[in-house]
Each structure stands twice: as C-alpha cells, then as structure tokens.
Amino acid sequence: MIVLELFLEFALLSFVAFGGATALLPEMHRVVVENHHWLDDTTFTHLYAIAQAAPGPNVLVVTLIGWKVAGLAGALAATLAMCLPMSMLIYLLIERWESFAGKRWQKAVSLGVAPLAVGLVFSGATLIAQAAGFGWVAWLLVAATVLLNLRTKLHPLWLIGAGAGLGLLGWL
Numbered sequence: 001m002i003v004l005e006l007f008l009e010f011a012l013l014s015f016v017a018f019g020g021a022t023a024l025l026p027e028m029h030r031v032v033v034e035n036h037h038w039l040d041d042t043t044f045t046h047l048y049a050i051a052q053a054a055p056g057p058n059v060l061v062v063t064l065i066g067w068k069v070a071g072l073a074g075a076l077a078a079t080l081a082m083c084l085p086m087s088m089l090i091y092l093l094i095e096r097w098e099s100f101a102g103k104r105w106q107k108a109v110s111l112g113v114a115p116l117a118v119g120l121v122f123s124g125a126t127l128i129a130q131a132a133g134f135g136w137v138a139w140l141l142v143a144a145t146v147l148l149n150l151r152t153k154l155h156p157l158w159l160i161g162a163g164a165g166l167g168l169l170g171w172l
Contacts, residue, residue: 002070003077005036010062010081017086021059023117025124028065029131038069045131059083138172 009031013024021028025048032038039047047068051061059082066078100106129138145159166172 002038003073006066006070006074007077007081009036010066010078011085014082014084014086015089017082020121021057021062021082022124023120025061026120026127028062029127032065032069039065041131043068045128048128135172137166141166141172 017024029044033044047064048061051064062082063075063079066074141163148154
C-alpha cells in the first residue's frame with residue numbers, strides 16, 4: 001500500500017533531518033523520484049518551489065509530496081512520518097541529554113551537527129539548482145548574493161527583488 005510506503009520512507013528520513021526538511025532534499029529526491037518513481041524531476045522541483053513560496057515551515061514540501069503521490073491520506077502519512085518519530089524520540093531522550101550538560105562529548109556532538117546541517121542544506125540547494133537548469137548567470141547571481149550578504153548590511157529582500165527582476169527580464 002502506497003500510503004504505508006510513504007509513511008515508512010519519511011519516518012526513516014525524519015531521523016536524519018538535521019537542518020530541517022530542506023536538508024533532506026537530495027535524499028527525498030532519491031527516494032521519491034529515483035527509487036519509487038512516484039514523481040518526476042520537474043514535479044519534485046515544482047513542489048519544492050510551491051512549499052518555499054507558501055508561508056509556514058519547510059516541512060510543507062513533505063506534505064505536498066504526500067498529497068501528489070497519494071492524496072489526502074498521503075499528505076497526512078508523509079507529514080506525520082516526518083514529524084512524529086523524531087519528536088517522540090526527542091521527547092523521550094531530552095531529560096537524559098540534559099543530564100550530560102557540560103560534558104566534552106555532548107559539546108562535540110552539538111558542534112559536529114552544525115556543519116552536518118549546513119552541508120545537507122547546501123546539498124539540497126545544489127540539487128534544486130541542477131533540476132532548475134541554472135545557467136552561468138544564475139550561478140553568478142548566487143555568488144553575488146552570498147558576497148553581498150556577508151559583506152554588507154543590505155536587507156535580503158533587496159537581493160530577492162534583484163533576482164526577481166533579472167528573472168522578469170529573462171536573464172535567468
């Protein structure tokens with residue numbers, strides 16, 4: 001049954017969701033597009049774009065994938081699977097984790113998770129860029145945005161507006 005498969009696949013993914021659902025995009029893509037062939041590349045990319053444009057949490061992409069694959073039951077199954085297992089595990093372990101506060105190994109784990117999350121998010125961004133068919137102008141815009149963001153106090157909305165303007169002009 002496809003709803004059960006959706007639940008099991010996303011439940012497994014939930015345990016490696018360091019950095020949120022966006023960090024899991026490459027693995028979600030592998031599972032949904034390459035392994036099960038539930039969606040094609042274009043549909044996957046469009047669902048991600050819709051999820052990012054809509055207000056709310058990044059996990060919305062999981063709900064949209066579930067909806068596209070198996071309707072309302074799929075949306076509920078995928079969303080519950082992504083949120084429930086890890087939430088329950090954290091609930092059960094948080095007191096134990098807090099009892100180790102200040103220990104060297106706890107600090108090491110906490111510090112180690114940060115670059116993992118950044119790497120996973122970068123991997124997801126690269127996947128979406130490849131699926132969207134980024135050309136050299138788009139990559140140049142990404143590089144300029146990163147540099148401006150790091151070196152100036154320019155509000156990010158101006159950079160988003162610049163990207164939208166270039167898109168409207170047909171340069172991207």
